[in-house]
Amino acid sequence: MSEQHALQQALQQAGERLGCDKVIPHGYHVHYARHLLHWWHQPLRLLEIGIGGEDRELGGASLNMWHQVFEQAELYGLDIYPKQALDRPRLQTFVIDQGDPAALREFARQHGPFDVIIDDGSHRRSDQLASLFNLIEHVRPGGYYILEDYFTAYWPVYDGSTLARDFLDTPVRWLKQTIDIININNLLSEQVRRQVPNWKIDALHVYPGIAFIGKSHHSPPSEIPNEHFLLNQIELDELRYGIYKQLFFTHSRDPMQHLEALLEIKKWVDASIQTADEALKPKSS
Missing domain, CATH: 3.40.50.150 (Vaccinia Virus protein VP39)
Incomplete structure (x- = not known):
């Protein structure tokens, strides 16, 4: 059995026992085993946002899973509800x-x-x-x-x-x-x-x-291979798309900012096309 598969099984067994939704129904433990394998038997500092449950006695399934499986981990949990009941060596919670x-x-x-x-x-x-x-x-x-x-x-x-x-x-x-x-x-x-x-x-x-x-x-x-290539590509990019540059920048900062304006432009374009179509229709004698 590979180390990754062994970690996957350890997470699955602990998660199922603790009722951690990372295992059932989501199956995220498969991906955690792949990416966290390096820290399985090594020191690990892990912060998890969201402990679960709206009561100080509820939640903590995933923190408990990490605590059991990663025995050298220092764990930190954040939640909007106090969860001090979970605190113990290597595991601290914060509101x-x-x-x-x-x-x-x-x-x-x-x-x-x-x-x-x-x-x-x-x-x-x-x-x-x-x-x-x-x-x-x-x-x-x-x-x-x-x-x-x-x-x-x-x-x-x-x-x-x-x-x-x-x-x-x-x-x-x-x-x-x-x-x-x-x-x-x-x-x-x-x-x-x-x-x-x-x-x-x-x-x-x-x-x-x-x-x-x-x-x-x-x-x-x-x-980018060299300065000549860079300057050439900048010039070509400007020639092709420079006229739209400000629109691109605005969209990247806040895509919703000009959505209403774009909708009004679309309405105007649609109306203009309809008017042109009407003008091109043969007139009845």
Whole structure:
């Protein structure tokens, strides 16, 4: 049996015994076994956002699973409800709202950095983004920032949307933009690079319901061969798309900002086409 398979079995057995939804129904333990194998018998600093349950005596299944399986792990859990009943050696809980940037930064300043941060909190897009933006810099090189249940970005009950998925600022949209972040040094425009956060990441692993963002040991490489090629490609990009540049920048900052204006333009274009069509129709004698 491989080490990875052994870890997968250990997580499954502990998770089933503790009632951890990472195992049933989600099956995330398969992916955790793949990506967390390095720390199984090594020191691990793991922060999990969202402990579960609205009572101080409830929740904690996943923290207990990590505690049992990763015997050298130092574990930290954040929740909006007090969970001190779970506290014991190697496991501490804190009452912190994951949507509070200042509280997150202060916590990370005092207790970070971490090898692994898992967001299994409210699943509301504003909370998920607040946590991502303020905590990812506190993941050590070689570690992971992990988003669980990111599919809630498509559901209005979590302030997401399926129809507006390309216009709302959601975790899924940022997972897509992670490819740009990994390739920040292959972007031609300095103005565009300034709009892309330098999270120092070099990997993105996306599975159904769970995504692992990998922190890099080194600056992302550039594949731009030389200065002549760079200047040539900048010029060509400007010739083709420079006229739309401001629209692109506005959209990347806030896709919803000009949605109403775009809708009005579409209505005007549709009406103009209809008027032109009417004018071209043969007139009855």
